[in-house]
Amino acid sequence: MTRDNATSALLHPEGVAVTSPQRVSMAERFLVVHSGKVLDGIHTSFNRRLCRPFARVLSHTSAGPNAVTWGGVVISILSAVAFAQGSYWWPVLGAVLFYVAGLFDETDGMFARLQRLLQLASGEPLE
Numbered sequence: 001m002t003r004d005n006a007t008s009a010l011l012h013p014e015g016v017a018v019t020s021p022q023r024v025s026m027a028e029r030f031l032v033v034h035s036g037k038v039l040d041g042i043h044t045s046f047n048r049r050l051c052r053p054f055a056r057v058l059s060h061t062s063a064g065p066n067a068v069t070w071g072g073v074v075i076s077i078l079s080a081v082a083f084a085q086g087s088y089w090w091p092v093l094g095a096v097l098f099y100v101a102g103l104f105d106e107t108d109g110m111f112a113r114l115q116r117l118l119q120l121a122s123g124e125p126l127e
Contacts, residue, residue, distance in 0.1 A: 050103060051107040052110065059114040069108045
């Protein structure tokens, strides 16, 4: 696959036809790049760019989107514990953990779209 073919596929918002094994990678990339919304702000767009590589890597593992969601929940709880400590550096750590938990939330959605698990029974109740 050449760079021009990949760029051409990314510019077409209707999708990528998977007609050969080589086009699978192009379709995966298309899904990740087009996982945002038109009205996303700068913060969300930045976060999506950070999460894209992780969603692509996770899509080739046996982990599921719900595992990523629960990982974010655990990090959120650790963030709350850090905020409750009181000295200067603990809330700083809590803020960083809170941001990372948000990245987990962003990643699980991209990952679910890559895994095609958007059914109500699999992941939406956790969302």
